[in-house]
Amino acid sequence: MTQAGYDLAAEQAVIGAALLAPDLMADLAATLAPGDFGRPAHGVLWEAMCAMHAAGTPTDPITVTAHLAEAGALGRVGGAPYLHTLTAEVPSAANAQHYAGIVADLANRRKVADLGTQLAALAASGADAAEVVATGRALLDDADVPGGWSPLIPLGRGRHLPPFPAELLPGWLAEQAFAVAEFTQTPVDLAGSIALACLSTAAGGRAEVEVRGSWREPTNLYTVVVLPPGSRKSAVFAAMVAPILAAEKTLIERAAPAIIEAELMAKVAGKAAEKTALAAANADPSGRDTLIAEATAAAMNAEAITVPVKPVLVADDVTSETATSWLAAQGGRLAVLSPEGGIFATIAGRYSGTPNLEVFLKGHAGDMLRVGRQSRDTEHIDRPALTMGLAVQPEILRDIAGMPGFRGLGLLARILFALPENTVGRRKIGADSIPTQVSADYLTNLHALVLTLAEWTDPAVLVLTPDANNLVLDIERAVEPRLAPGGAWAHIVDWGSKYTGAVVRIAGLIHLAENLRDGWGQPVSADTLERAAMIGEYYAAHALAAFDDMGADQSTRNARQVLAWIERTASTAFTRRELFRAVHSSQFKTMADLDPVLAVLEAHGYLRQLDPPAPKRAGGRPPSPSYLVHPDVHRPVATVHALDAARRSA
The missing domain is CATH 1.10.860.10 (DNAb Helicase; Chain A)
Structure with a gap:
């Protein structure tokens, strides 16, 4: 067909x-x-x-x-x-x-x-006839051979990023991700990344993967999807997070009787302690020692009664201090899931004036967290497991790179970035809704996974099969040269150093999602590890683009915006006037604002200006310069690594 x-x-x-x-x-x-x-x-x-x-x-x-x-x-x-x-x-x-x-x-x-x-x-x-004829001849000449074009000099790694391979997720999860993406007309990257964050919410702190020796990886992730405003991020979050909120409600209902009983017992014990203390205070000296002993015992009994806290799985925009307190109260487990990125400004010190990253650093690694408070007892968390699933605007991605400590202390190195192509302007009207059975299966299965793991106080230990462990070794061998000076990941060595661990975590989540009620009793297979590695490849490509974008200057960013228009419209030739009409915005207020951008694209080989247009006729406006687009812009290309490998083997 x-x-x-x-x-x-x-x-x-x-x-x-x-x-x-x-x-x-x-x-x-x-x-x-x-x-x-x-x-x-x-x-x-x-x-x-x-x-x-x-x-x-x-x-x-x-x-x-x-x-x-x-x-x-x-x-x-x-x-x-x-x-x-x-x-x-x-x-x-x-x-x-x-x-x-x-x-x-x-x-x-x-x-x-x-x-x-x-x-x-x-x-x-609006171009005159001579312009059209000249451009037509150039296009005809270029149709078969790229006459004299030089190889493209990449504008960073932001182009031709792979889509999220949602088909590698467990069936019930993949079907939901694809269905949500279709219904909302959003890139599947958003639903796919939030799906992983939802699995992390269910399993974080409740399971960890034992690789070898003392190396264990917890199963919580930080995922951040970068999309501009108007991308229907909230609709995707609502569809993907709903089972987590439903499970949270179920846990609250289950805990309610125990909470009420403990509160009543604490109240009764407190009253008894007050009564015996008052009796001891009013007793004559001869019998006071006995009553003081009884009052002490009653007070200790009241103090020993612990009232369970109301279960909380998800927070939205919390401060570092609140996140720490909630983690302590919830046994070290909490998820921050939000279609906005305001939390980054919050932890950078928007309210306090001082950045506080400790809970987000240790909450990912699972390192012991102890915080002393003047107003209350010290908060101690043995193995914190924090999850983050966020969608942020591109401006926030660029801002966080400059926030104090975000790169230097390692927060950015813990994040799995996704930079999907924006679908706004190309969305299908009247897209199919999410099939009822797909939505029901997703709700049932994710709800079951949350409830199955909710009662685990010590995390379940997932082991690898020998073949799966060999795959981990293969990943380590492949990653190590990329981290060396001059390697493909040398400039993101902080992120790359955590790559293998991230793949292992993803494998653990896939394993639990495919074995909803007994995953803790089965080893993680090589097939699961291989699928996790493919998802890891996706995040590696997007991490390179994200870090590149965070370090790019404004002219390069604007050049990428123009290049995205060229790719989206499949333009092989255009005039400057035509381009301005298409991309006119706050970044391009006048046609003169396009000059540095066109210069960048020409310098990198993406464009070639045609011969200067003929002088304007009397009374007419000057003709607009015309540009040809390098043929390779619209050709699928293999990755730089593939080409380098071919050259080396040749």
Whole structure:
């Protein structure tokens, strides 16, 4: 079936054939370029396979899977299961050239259609005829070969980020994430990341994963999704967090009788202690010692009665002090779930004037927390387990990088960032609602997980199978070179040093979600660990983009905004006037504000200005400069790691 100008079955068949018969790669690579595939994931996969073929590496499923995993790109193509799907659906590898011909023909048709669309848009933009003709000739010249274009110099790592691989979550959780994303018309990254935060709320402080020796990882996470205003963040939070709030209500109802009984007992014991103390005070000296002993015993009895606190699972915008108190009262377990990021300003000292990060640092690591208060007893928490699931605006992401201690003390290193593509402006009206059964299963299962683990005072210890432990070792071996000076993660070594632990935590949560009532009694499998690693790859790519964005200057940020418009509209040519009409905002108040941005994009190779336009005619306005877009902007590309690996092996 052909969709959006490409034939999905033909694309799957040609890639599957190349996986099954690597000796076909020479002919197929000469026929098809990565940009010929209509599905972006197929373009990424094909570029990696072409690079492997050029390096003399076979393109069988096992080798390709290992290559993509090492490059951190496996999640972007659908993971190892999708590669097996491709090979399983090949009608016949002998017909590979026929499938390739279908893909190539549709690619050429798309190029022609895109060319016509761009020329029509340029003609309607107010440009004069000479401008349109000149641009048309340039586009025709560029249709087959990138005449003289230099390689792109990336504007950081914010482009072509992989989508959240929600299909790797347990079925009932994945279905909810996809359904919520469809109904709200939001990127699945938001629902997926909050789903993990909800699992963390259920399991944090109640389970930990034993890797080897004394190395244990708790199962609580900090997730932060970055989306602009108007992205329906609240609607997603409401749908995903509802079972947690329902479970909290159930726990409160269960605890109510015990709380009432303890309060009554404390009141009675208190009155008895007061009565015996008064009797001792009024007694004559001969019998006072006995009454004082009775009063002391009564007071100690009253003091020994502990009134259970009302269960609280979720807080919203709390101060560090309040979070500490609630953690202490709740046995060291608490979640901060919010569609806003105001808590960052709060813990940075918005009210106190002094940053207080200790509870958020130790609450992630599980380190003992002891805080003395002048107005009350010392608050002591042996193993705090704090969860954070937030959605913040891009401005807040940039602000927190400069907040005192956030980077230096390690708070940012504990966060799993997600920077999904904004869907506003491309949302489907009248999207399908969340299926009733999907919502019901999600509510039932998450509710059950919370209640099953709620009574655990000492955390359940989840062990790894030998194969799963070997996978952890493989992850450590892959990560270590990236952290070295000059490595891919050298500039985020603080975040990268916690990467393997984060993958282990995610694996623990997936394991518990798939074994709702007896996960604590079964080991974490290699398959679970592998899926967690793929999710970890997603967060690694987004962490690179997040830290890059936090350190970027304003011109680069604005350039990314313009580049996003180019990618979203598939523009291959435009005038400055056309661009200004499209991106006019507080950042671009006049066309002159575009000049430094266009200069950045030209310097990085994304744009090329056409020959200066002809002088304006008498009485007319000056013609607007025209720009061509580098062909590679609209081509799926393999990750930098994949290309580097191919060059090294060559």
